[in-house]
Each structure stands twice: as structure tokens, then as C-alpha cells.
Amino acid sequence: MHVTLPDGKRLDLSEQATGADAAAAIGAGLARAALAIKVDGELRDLSAPLSDGAEISIVTGRDADSLELVRHDCAHVLAAAILELYPGTRISIGPPIEDGFYYDFDFPEGVSISEHDFGAIEAKMAEHIRADEPFVRDDIDVDTALERFREEDQPYKVELIEDLMAAQGVQTVSLYTNGPFTDLCRGPHAPSTKRIKAFKLLSVAGAYWRGDAKRQMLTRIYGTAFLDKAELAAYLERLEQARARDHRKLGRELDLFLFSELSPGSPFWQPNGMAIWNALTELWRSENAGRGYREVRTPILYDVELWKQSGHWDKYRDNMYFTDVEGRQMGLKPMNCPAHIQLYKSARRSYRDLPIRYSEAGLVHRHEPSGTLHGLMRVRHITQDDAHIFCTEEQVQEEVAGCLDFGFFLYETFGFEPRLELSTRPEQRIGSDEMWDRAEAALAGALDAKGLEYEVNPGDGAFYGPKIDLHMTDSIGRSWQLGTVQLDYSMPERFDIGYTGADNADHRPVMIHRALLGSFERFIGILVEHYAGEFPLWLAPVQAIVLPVSDRFAEYGSEVAKALGTAGLRAELDARTESVGRKIRDAELRKVPYMLVVGEREAEQRAVALRRHGEGDVGTLELADAVGRLASEDHKRQ
């Protein structure tokens, strides 16, 4: 038979030839480096027999697929080690993932694993890797497989096979054996364990069987593997650097905010953090005004009747805070929309009034479960950059497009490239299919008109309408939702709001819920990590610091600081009795964008010696020029 290689060349092989034979036929070096083979685009074991006429390519460490392969191998080696060290453990699944792999185990009663055990587990894994144990595939019929796993008391494997049979009518399954360990597995795998050149266990965590909170909690062990040691070292180094820009760490170091046990999930903003907050608010406020939004402010505490009418009581009660006020039950708002509806209702509205756009830096409270709190990224005290647009059905697409424009303007200011998701009608929803057709088409239309790429999440929309979400990733690769644009046909109905149309008849407006930054808390968290605390001038808590060379020049220094302040800059004077070296070091550590050193020469010439954070000495400028330069940079938000 023959196969075709990636360069189009034809390779003749004997009947029954395998991937390994093909690799050997091409070259001995390739045969040694081969990990797997791609047959007509599908990844297979090297030991798999080839079919006549197939297009093949040999997968080596140079291919992108190879990492996934060895990580999957490594997951099997981990399971082998665990079963030896902790007999009686039940195994579930162990896939490769982005940057590594995991395996979920159900340990015997009384056994619990922690990172302290990793040393012993890794040592056992290393034994198996050193032993160069081949991965051997065995295709068997499901009954034999079921019998085997029942005998071995591996109920999770039994369940997996039963599901495969039920869902896909599977008759045979494949098993892979490496050393003493056999696992139900689709494959493929590298030829042997020795191909894992570098690996490390990273963390241990709980994970529900099949991601279902009602089912057994398993112990998940995360690890990673690479094809050489240097890559592993580089990866660990990246993790280390990511930790250094964690907003929780920088928040403490730069005195931006703090958290207290006295109010879990609620940040206390230090003056430095508040400066960032205010700079951001200024941008947000002026842009809102320029785009036809009118800012409002509404209460945070409401009679529960409001939440019953809005539907939050039914759907969201468990996540709300309630209190009694003189015998009346009141609830803190988890969303601003019912409040904005009260504003809308304050007058009879005409089609000529629409769209009405209300914006509010609205403070909402949500009782997020304790285990989900995460610095500024997941808080209970949330300040949304909220807005609600009341418009006619015909205006929807244009308004959504306006929101997206606004959003992208904001994100571009920071050099962000958010990931977009369009979530469509869920199973449980209100409104007619025609309404959903129009709503989804309006959102998709707005996205397409802008030529934006987005992912569709079928069934993930809110019960009252579809939505577009904007996601960003934090320093350790976790994805967070920031902005959202949601169409809502339900609230207007629940609150029975209307407008008089040109036909003098009553019509129902559509509501668009829109948050672009998402929340000030989360957005600032993302900003801190994005800039690693080295904020552009316009966001920096302290924009410039004046450093007199000695006490003798403190007076001129104070004059310089005052000039900066007058120009609208956040400036400080470091009047401590310290060496210049010390003052510079401290300012550098605080990541202050500009340092203005003043001594005898500067005082005489009414000048400053300018230094840029992270770059060093810029040179001497006349005071007025220096102030002008900084003010202009601040103004341009560079």
C-alpha cells in the first residue's frame, strides 16, 4: 500500500504497516522523535495500522499537538502512581487542558491529598517514566470492559461506558495500559512514558464528578508536562511573573485598596486607589455625556415589593441582602434596572422622547457565595458603570451598535482586546419566538455591521432576552466578564411601562441593559494586572513626585510641586531628610511615572531634572516646560 506525506511525496509501505513503520521508512531520526501520527488529519497512535492512500504526517515534539499528547500521557502516569500509593482509589477522568492536565480521583475513606504529598507522588511518577513503559492500546467489547471495571471497583469508569453505550450506541471501547495501569481512554498516546521529558504537579482542588454540584466531590490534581526541561522551567517562570502582577498583591504594595475580615468581599479604597477610580470615572462620565446619556443616582435600599414585581424575589432572593426597617421588609438592590424604571415612569413618555438613556455608577450588593470571592474580581459590593436605554423596537439595533462603539472606544483607551460572546435564547424564557428572532438578529446585526468576531453561546441568554458579553483575561489566565449589553422585553412588561406612539396608541418600549466596564471594582482589578501597576500618567495615583536633593532645596521643591498641582496634576513632594538615591528608589518602587529632582542647579535656573519611571534620567527642563509636558500627556490619556 502507499500513503502520502505532507510534502505530497508518495511513500510505499508493506500491507499492515503502522505509523511507526512509516516513520522508520522516512528516517531513523524521525522514528526516534515520533510521538504519534496524523492520518487524514486525525491524531492516532504510532502503532495504529495505516490504510491505503491515507495522507499522513508524523507528529514529533515540534508539532503543536505533541504537548497535548504528552500531557495526556502524564495524566495516565499520575493515575498509575496514585493507584500504587493509595490503593482503593477510584479514578474518573484525566484530560489534557490548556497549559497542562488534571486527573480527578475519589480517594478511599480517610485519605486526603495535599500539595505536601506531591513530592512522593512525583517520585513515583518519575519511576514509571524512567521505566520507559509502553502505552498499549486494546480494543475490547463493552461487556468485557464493564465486567473488568466492575471487578476493579471503578464505578466512574462503569458509568462512563454505560453513557457511551446509551448516548452513542458504542459497542467497543479502547483501553490503554502503561505499566501496571489500565485506563478507559480514547487515546491517542505517545509510544511510551519516556517521552515525558519534564513534568510537575501544580495544585490540588475539589471538583464535582461530571461538573455537577449535586454529585460526588472528587479530588483533582493539576499538573503540567513538557517535551523538555527548559520549557517547563520557562513555564514556571511565567507563572511566577504572573503572580507578581496579581492585583491583590499590587493593591497592597501600592496602597490602592485593602480587604478586611469585617466586610468580606468589599474593598476599602485607599487614597491611591481612589485616584484611579476617579480618573476612570471622569473618562466614563464625559463619554457618557457625549453619547447622549444622562447621569442619574438612585437609592440602594427598597421595599421588597419592588423585588417581587421585578422578579428578583423569585429568581434571586438567595443572593440578596434584606433588612427590617420599622417592620417593613427592605432589600438592597442587586441591579439598578427597577430603579431606572421608576425614573422612566415619572412622566408620560412619547415616542419623541426615545431613546432615553440613563447612566449611573450604581452601587449594588450581591451575596456571592463565600468560596467565589476573589479580590476585586468577584466582590459583594459592586459599583456598576450601568446604563439603561429605553427605546422603540426599531431603534434597538442602532442603540446596541452605539453601546458596542462606546465599549470599544473605552477598551481601546487601554489597549484591551476583549473577547465577545453572543448568548441566545435559553430553554426557559419569556416572549414569543418572533420576538427572540428579532432580538437575536438585532444583536448579531450590530456585531456584524461592525465586523466584529464573536462566539455564539446558544441557550446562554437571560430569560428575558439575548445578550452580548465582553470578556477579559486576568494575569493567571482566568477569564472575567466585564461589559454586557442585554436586550430586555420583560421588565417593561412587568412594570407596565409604555410610550405614546405617532399613532397616538400605547406602545411598550424595549430596555437595553448596558455595562461596559462591568464594574469599577473588577475593571480596576483588570487594569492593575494589565499595567502590572505601572499605570499610564493619567491613571497613576501619584503622577509626579518632586525630590529635593537636600533639605536646603525643599522650598524650591515645594514650589515645583505647587506648580504641578495648579496644572491639575497629582503631585507629591518628598521632603524627607534622605539621600536622593533613597528618594529615587522609593519613588521607583511606588511606580510613580515622573520624578522631578531639584538641587542647586535647578533652583538657580528655575528648572527640574526629569526622570521617567523605569527609564531613568530624561534631562533638564525649564519648570514651565516640564509642567506643560506632563499636563499634555495627562490630558491625552497616553
Next chain:
RNA sequence: GCCGACGUAGCUCAGCUGGUAGAGCACUUCACUCGUAAUGAAGGGGUCGGGGGUUCGAGUCCCCCCGUCGGCUCCA
């Protein structure tokens, strides 16, 4: 909420098998008056997250609670 780990001075951390707490930085005082990343010396500072228990004796062992961290579930 669930699983696991962790919680010692403002911060980062040390404290072996139980014998009434220690370092660096920060802070205060004094001296130095300094030219682009740490001047030196002295000093103050801790209910060892909270509560209960075991023990002659608990930061250290056990139990409960709170918080934080890593995940999982959730995130209108």
C-alpha cells in the same frame, strides 16, 4: 455553597519532636545635608485569626467558627 491548604508585628516571613515569641522592611528618635534605585545608630511595636478543649504548661496537639488562597459549582 463544596473539597483541600493556609492564617505569627503594618508588609514579607522564621519559630525542630509542646517549655510563656524572632528577623528584614516599614515606623519613631538622633546624627549626617546628600545629584539619579537603600547613610548610620538607637528605640517602640504582637490578645500568635476567634472560641472551646487536652496538658503542670499550647503559636505548636484536638474540636468548632471566621477569613484568605487554589479549584469546582454558581455568577440574574
